[in-house]
Amino acid sequence: LEEAEENLLVVAEILENAIDSYKNVITQKLAPQYAPYKNALFLGRHITYPFAREASLKLKEISYIFTDCYPAAELKHGPLALVDEHIPVFVFSVLDPVLYQKLVANVQEVKARKGHVVVFAFEGQQELLELADTAFILPQ
Numbered sequence: 001l002e003e004a005e006e007n008l009l010v011v012a013e014i015l016e017n018a019i020d021s022y023k024n025v026i027t028q029k030l031a032p033q034y035a036p037y038k039n040a041l042f043l044g045r046h047i048t049y050p051f052a053r054e055a056s057l058k059l060k061e062i063s064y065i066f067t068d069c070y071p072a073a074e075l076k077h078g079p080l081a082l083v084d085e086h087i088p089v090f091v092f093s094v095l096d097p098v099l100y101q102k103l104v105a106n107v108q109e110v111k112a113r114k115g116h117v118v119v120f121a122f123e124g125q126q127e128l129l130e131l132a133d134t135a136f137i138l139p140q
Contacts, residue, residue, distance in 0.1 A: 018138055030134065034088060041079060041089045042069040043106060045099045048092035051120075055090060072106045083115040093121040093128055095140060100125065107131045 040059055044052030049071050056069035070079045072091070083089060089110045094100055104127050110117055111131055119132040122140045129135050 014139060018136065022136055037086070037088055038065050039082075039087045040065065040067040041082065041087055042067060042092075043072040043075065043089060043103075044069070044092040045072045045094050045103050046096065048094050048120075052090065052092045055092070072103055075106050075109060080109060080113065083110050083113040085114040085116060088116045088118055091117060091119045091128075091132075093119060093125055095122060100128070104128055104131070 040056070042052040042056040044050070049069075053069045056067040059065070060067045068079070089107075091103065091107055091110075093103060107117055107119070107128060108131065116133050117131060118134040118136075119128055120136045120138065121128045121132070122138050124140065129137070
């Protein structure tokens with residue numbers, strides 16, 4: 001439990017540093033860019049699915065727009081039909097190489113339908129970063 005607590009404190013610090021590093025670009029550039037959207041879709045895999053759910057909920061609470069969240073593996077089972085150039089799709093990446101490749105395939109499907117992709121990726125995940133319209137890079 002002590003190790004888990006220590007790891008959570010490290011993760012919290014990493015996330016706070018990431019937020020601080022992107023704060024200006026978010027408020028000055030990205031907030032005005034994304035404000036006109038009336039819907040949003042969030043995707044995560046495995047351990048990042050709860051992050052995606054929480055992000056979806058927070059955006060819904062502060063913007064009063066419709067957002068929904070799905071496990072990325074379920075994308076083909078309905079939510080993909082909603083994707084077009086009018087809906088940003090927020091994707092939370094994973095470190096596991098097998099799940100990462102599946103996530104890249106999900107994002108390729110979104111891009112094939114002209115979806116606007118916002119990714120939260122880890123350093124070195126170049127394939128995913130190249131597919132993104134907007135990217136936030138986190139240290140591994």
